[in-house]
Amino acid sequence: MRSIAELQNQVRSGSQLRITNHEKDSDETFVNMSLYSGIVEYFPEELVVTLKAGTTINEVNQILGENNQALPFYIDNPDKTIGSLYATSGPEFSDSVLGVQIINGKGELLNFGGQVMKNVAGYDVSRLLVGSMGRLAIVTQISLKILPKKIAVKFQNQPSLKNTKPTLGLYFEQKLKKVFDPYGVFL
Amino acid sequence: MSVISQLTKALPKNTVIIGDENTRPFECDGLSVYKQKPLAVVLPRDISQIKKVLEICRKNNTPVVTRGAGTGLSGGATPLEGCVVLGLSRLTRIISIDAENKTAIVEPGVRNLAISDAVEEFDLYYAPDPSSQIACSIGGNVAENSGGVHCLKYGLTVQNIEAIKIITIDGEELLLSRQDKGLGLLALMNGSEGLLGVITEITVKLTQKPQLAKLVMAGFSSVRDCANAVAEIIKAGIIPSGLEMMDKFAIEASEAFAHPGYPVDAEALLLCELDGAEDTVVHDLNKVVELLSKATSMRISENEDERLLFWKGRKSAFPAIGRLSPDYYCMDGTIPKRHLADVLEQISNLSEQYKLRVANVFHAGDGNLHPLILYDAGRPGELEKTEDFGMDILKLCIEVGGSITGEHGVGIEKLDAMCHQYNSAELDVFHQIKAAFDPHSLLNPGKAVPTLHRCAELGRMHVHHGNLPHPELERF
Ligand SMILES: Cc1cc2nc3c(=O)[nH]c(=O)nc-3n(C[C@H](O)[C@H](O)[C@H](O)COP(=O)(O)OP(=O)(O)OC[C@H]3O[C@@H](n4cnc5c(N)ncnc54)[C@H](O)[C@@H]3O)c2cc1C
Numbered sequence: 001m002r003s004i005a006e007l008q009n010q011v012r013s014g015s016q017l018r019i020t021n022h023e024k025d026s027d028e029t030f031v032n033m034s035l036y037s038g039i040v041e042y043f044p045e046e047l048v049v050t051l052k053a054g055t056t057i058n059e060v061n062q063i064l065g066e067n068n069q070a071l072p073f074y075i076d077n078p079d080k081t082i083g084s085l086y087a088t089s090g091p092e093f094s095d096s097v098l099g100v101q102i103i104n105g106k107g108e109l110l111n112f113g114g115q116v117m118k119n120v121a122g123y124d125v126s127r128l129l130v131g132s133m134g135r136l137a138i139v140t141q142i143s144l145k146i147l148p149k150k151i152a153v154k155f156q157n158q159p160s161l162k163n164t165k166p167t168l169g170l171y172f173e174q175k176l177k178k179v180f181d182p183y184g185v186f187l
Numbered sequence: 188m189s190v191i192s193q194l195t196k197a198l199p200k201n202t203v204i205i206g207d208e209n210t211r212p213f214e215c216d217g218l219s220v221y222k223q224k225p226l227a228v229v230l231p232r233d234i235s236q237i238k239k240v241l242e243i244c245r246k247n248n249t250p251v252v253t254r255g256a257g258t259g260l261s262g263g264a265t266p267l268e269g270c271v272v273l274g275l276s277r278l279t280r281i282i283s284i285d286a287e288n289k290t291a292i293v294e295p296g297v298r299n300l301a302i303s304d305a306v307e308e309f310d311l312y313y314a315p316d317p318s319s320q321i322a323c324s325i326g327g328n329v330a331e332n333s334g335g336v337h338c339l340k341y342g343l344t345v346q347n348i349e350a351i352k353i354i355t356i357d358g359e360e361l362l363l364s365r366q367d368k369g370l371g372l373l374a375l376m377n378g379s380e381g382l383l384g385v386i387t388e389i390t391v392k393l394t395q396k397p398q399l400a401k402l403v404m405a406g407f408s409s410v411r412d413c414a415n416a417v418a419e420i421i422k423a424g425i426i427p428s429g430l431e432m433m434d435k436f437a438i439e440a441s442e443a444f445a446h447p448g449y450p451v452d453a454e455a456l457l458l459c460e461l462d463g464a465e466d467t468v469v470h471d472l473n474k475v476v477e478l479l480s481k482a483t484s485m486r487i488s489e490n491e492d493e494r495l496l497f498w499k500g501r502k503s504a505f506p507a508i509g510r511l512s513p514d515y516y517c518m519d520g521t522i523p524k525r526h527l528a529d530v531l532e533q534i535s536n537l538s539e540q541y542k543l544r545v546a547n548v549f550h551a552g553d554g555n556l557h558p559l560i561l562y563d564a565g566r567p568g569e570l571e572k573t574e575d576f577g578m579d580i581l582k583l584c585i586e587v588g589g590s591i592t593g594e595h596g597v598g599i600e601k602l603d604a605m606c607h608q609y610n611s612a613e614l615d616v617f618h619q620i621k622a623a624f625d626p627h628s629l630l631n632p633g634k635a636v637p638t639l640h641r642c643a644e645l646g647r648m649h650v651h652h653g654n655l656p657h658p659e660l661e662r663f
Contacts, residue, residue, distance in 0.1 A: 006473035008495050022301070043523070043525060044421075044422055045417075045421050045422045045524060045525065046418075046523050046524055046525065046554075047421060048523070067422075068424055070374060070630055071425075077496050082196070087279070088370065090365070090367075090371075091365040091371065091373065091374065094371050094374055095342065095345075095346045102617060108612045110610075110613050110616065111609075111613065112613065112616075114588065114589065114590050115523060115588055116521040116522065116523060116553075116554050116588070116589050116590055116593070117338075117552075117553035117554060117593075118334055118338070118340070118521045118550075118553050118554070118555050118590070118593035118594055119333065119344065119521060119589075119590035119592070119593060120332050120378045120590075120592050120593065120595075120596055120597075121590050121591050121601070121604075121605060121608050121609075122597070122605065122608075122609060122613070122614075122617050122635075122636065123375055123378070123383075123599055123617055124332070124371075124375055124377060124378055125375075125616065125620075126376070127345070127371045127373070127374035128370055128371045128374060128375040129370070129371070130370075130371045130374070131368065131369055131370055132370055132506070136370075147426065148424035148425070148426065149424070150424065151316060151424075151426055157402050170361075170369065170370075170372070172372065172623060172624065173369055173370050173372075174360075175623035175624075176370060176620065176623055177622075179616060179619040179620055179623055180616070
């Protein structure tokens with residue numbers, strides 16, 4: 001199990017990092033998030049779950065299932081981690097995002113959004129970073145809106161657009177990369 | 188040539204408005220305690236005119252405050268000294284309706300309710316319904332990521348927008364859509380309070396009107412019983428289309444104002460709306476009635492007129508309470524629902540401490556509180572006292588894991604409160620995002636995100652997510 005402090009150190013001392021969820025990617029150029037996993041907070045009546053990024057969808061499904069609740073978005077492969085889904089998804093996923101904790105390219109631990117349904121204080125960074133392919137920051141923790149199973153399945157059956165290439169095509173995306181990762185630590 | 192002359196020369200007659208008398212209606216938004224005269228107000232009729240305004244302002248380093256209908260409650264559209272107000276109230280065209288794909292393309296000045304009216308013939312509507320929906324503009328809704336009483340089930344503005352066009356201060360036009368790959372720029376623009384770009388066109392998602400909608404109205408002898416009922420309904424797997432709560436003061440005021448037949452002897456009122464296919468509604472309704480076993484009174488709407496009447500009390504709660512006092516101040520904090528009863532108790536304690544009355548209405552389903560503090564701005568010091576009270580409420584929301592604003596935005600009103608919710612590194616990210624889109628800080632500058640200096644001046648120790656900075660240091 002990795003700690004936030006360890007991850008921060010790795011960013012501060014690393015230069016060219018790749019964020020991964022595969023155990024085999026173990027040398028120091030990889031930030032392996034699969035070891036940073038677990039449910040941080042879950043209150044069924046809040047319809048909110050907070051997860052460490054390395055938690056697999058299978059694990060989440062099991063816990064939510066006990067309360068007849070589920071994640072309300074398309075999941076192509078339940079062996080994936082929530083962090084990897086976050087990094088590669090689009091609006092169908094970000095519709096359910098309520099908050100994130102990240103480590104930026106300077107190694108700072110930052111929180112955006114929260115664990116409540118509504119929050120319009122500050123720019124919506126927690127939805128901005130959905131689809132960022134690990135190129136702007138390490139996403140360490142994610143809070144999601146969940147739904148009763150019978151309602152969630154409707155959304156689970158709608159395949160979403162996938163990001164396939166780590167392109168930051170637009171000029172503004174390049175600028176935003178510099179905001180989060182000014183030294184270009186994340187490859 | 189002065190900025191006003193340049194604007195007048197570049198734009199058609201009756202587009203540039205100057206002079207105190209003429210610009211007075213634009214001096215404030217819905218938060219009328221803050222007022223400021225602008226340099227000029229410009230009311231363009233099309234995108235090319237918007238571009239001209241931005242170009243002239245950019246060249247002259249003149250700040251621009253974009254304005255929709257001016258119903259905002261946090262000072263987002265309040266003019267800044269020497270600014271040009273870019274009013275979009277003349278851009279009211281519904282460009283196209285695609286009933287099959289359930290979308291409509293509209294200009295930013297179109298009123299929220301006008302969209303639903305325009306698509307009614309297709310049995311569709313635009314779901315997010317701020318109480319100001321007869322007046323507020325869709326551009327303003329996107330800029331604030333507005334909510335309403337139906338967002339627990341149907342989402343906030345951000346979930347109901349398919350695409351937008353924006354123009355940056357540099358005149359660049361961007362089309363941002365849900366179909367885009369890459370960063371969530373469309374989501375970023377939702378709630379950006381006019382600081383990143385001018386929203387010039389919006390593709391909204393439309394929703395099929397439900398077959399049936401029923402509203403349950405239940406009175407409780409305590410706020411705690413009512414709050415527990417909210418949790419029970421959600422735990423039972425039901426997502427009501429509306430789940431609203433009011434306290435005794437709000438019930439009495441709304442009943443006296445709109446006569447919806449609310450139980451005035453109750454300590455708390457729950458409004459629970461169920462909508463959808465007939466059989467689902469009937470099924471859920473039975474379940475809800477079962478779960479409301481602690482209610483001291485209960486009525487179920489028997490027809491559409493009655494359902495709308497029950498809603499009318501809630502939807503006119505602000506003006507109803509407003510007429511009981513010279514002034515009122517509307518708060519907008521959010522909290523995890525499980526803390527509802529405790530937070531209300533503390534607000535009531537604060538109310539005694541400050542000797543200011545409070546009425547509470549809230550979107551209970553999503554933990555969004557609207558305490559309304561009653562005060563008299565005519566009494567010296569009372570506005571300041573009210574603002575201190577308000578800040579205490581917001582700090583309470585942060586302490587229990589919530590937020591200082593759920594739907595009304597930061598504007599100028601909650602700049603200090605932002606210093607409590609975010610640390611300086613996080614605020615710095617916000618400033619840099621602003622700079623990425625608006626490097627010379629000309630679009631609504633100084634709003635929404637406090638300067639680090641301002642937060643330092645506040646001199647308060649920042650407690651973030653329950654953690655003190657540098658916990659390793661001893662404190663005395
Ligand atoms: C009685 C009352 C009830 C209300 N109820 C609710 C409610 O239930 N839920 C809720 O969420 N809000 C509510 N509000 C607040 C307000 O109506 C919303 O914030 C609304 O979205 C503001 O729209 P507007 O057109 O009036 O925007 P304005 O007040 O004109 O502007 C709001 C902000 O958006 C920016 N802006 C406006 N248009 C654009 C554009 N085209 N491009 C870029 N920036 C733009 C402005 O610069 C400003 O920062 C209520 C207000 C009142 C007075």
